[in-house]
Amino acid sequence: MEKGNRLEGEFYTYLNQMGHVDREWNENVLAYYVPFFSRCGRVLDIGCGEGQFLELLGAEGIDAQGLDIDPGMVERCRQKGLDVVEADLFDYLPRHRETFDGIFCSNLIEHLSAEEAVQFVRLAFDALQEGGVFLIATPNPASLIVHLHEFWRDATHVRPYARHLLEFLLFQAGFREITSGENPRTVWTPSPELQAVPSVLKDLLPRSLDEWRTLMRAEAPLPSPRSFWRRPIVRLRRRAARFLVRTVMFEEFAALNHALSALLSNVQQIERALYSAWANLLLIPREIFAKGIKPSGDEANGAR
Known part of the structure; x- marks a missing residue:
């Protein structure tokens, strides 16, 4: 000793x-x-x-x-x-x-x-x-x-x-x-840089179902002038997709929409729980x- x-x-x-x-x-x-x-x-x-x-x-x-x-x-x-x-x-x-x-x-x-x-x-x-x-x-x-x-x-x-x-x-x-x-x-008092981490991470996740939808249906850039002949085909495919969603796949889309809402809610709950857990581990006396x-x-x- x-x-x-x-x-x-x-x-x-x-x-x-x-x-x-x-x-x-x-x-x-x-x-x-x-x-x-x-x-x-x-x-x-x-x-x-x-x-x-x-x-x-x-x-x-x-x-x-x-x-x-x-x-x-x-x-x-x-x-x-x-x-x-x-x-x-x-x-x-x-x-x-x-x-x-x-x-x-x-x-x-x-x-x-x-x-x-x-x-x-x-x-x-x-x-x-x-x-x-x-x-x-x-x-x-x-x-x-x-x-x-x-x-x-x-x-x-x-x-x-x-x-x-x-x-x-x-x-x-x-x-x-x-x-x-x-x-x-x-x-422990974290540095200003570390204090900003939770808000930065939070911004990486969509805050609402509308943001999820925006990400999922984000359209690709329009074709260049040299490929103008592709525009009608692209537009036709989009219209066909909308038609299928509104008719044949309406019920499936509604179920998917509901599932996405529930998923987003769960993600937000998990996110809050993780923030709380990390705060408890890092910031307790x-x-x-x-x-x-x-x-x-x-x-x-x-x-x-």
């Missing part, structure tokens, strides 16, 4: 150096979680990184301590005057039972296997005082962007965790009053969270 954490630290240092990290955006995302700890006296941020969440809590007058295994991250935090401990959470938490009334971790649990995640949540439960708040934030597996780009670019990510799985882990550990949700500040409260007294013992 130590090698994995070193690799992760080097990876995010590289992203910083290449200018791929938007600190202002990250701070805005983390600020969404601050109100959940408004009644807490002492909060532990596990995997605190460069300490942005610690700074946000401090600005609200909340006593906050960070925990990170990466010495580089710990050093950056200490240079800011933040209270941060360099340690592995699996070593640190068992030595600090019932110490905190709030524990936060963002983008950490996806680095753990299922077995490690179960152990971690239970250790967090034990490290909280009665009535303490525990909140986990992690990439949203329901987001197509997370799957195609953000999640697997980090070599130390082990597996994604869905909302219901997070809720289960908290419940199994003994937490109650469990809630979960999406961080609305992590919605990229981060989810689950929160639980450690019950008090006998209720806490019964929960375990």
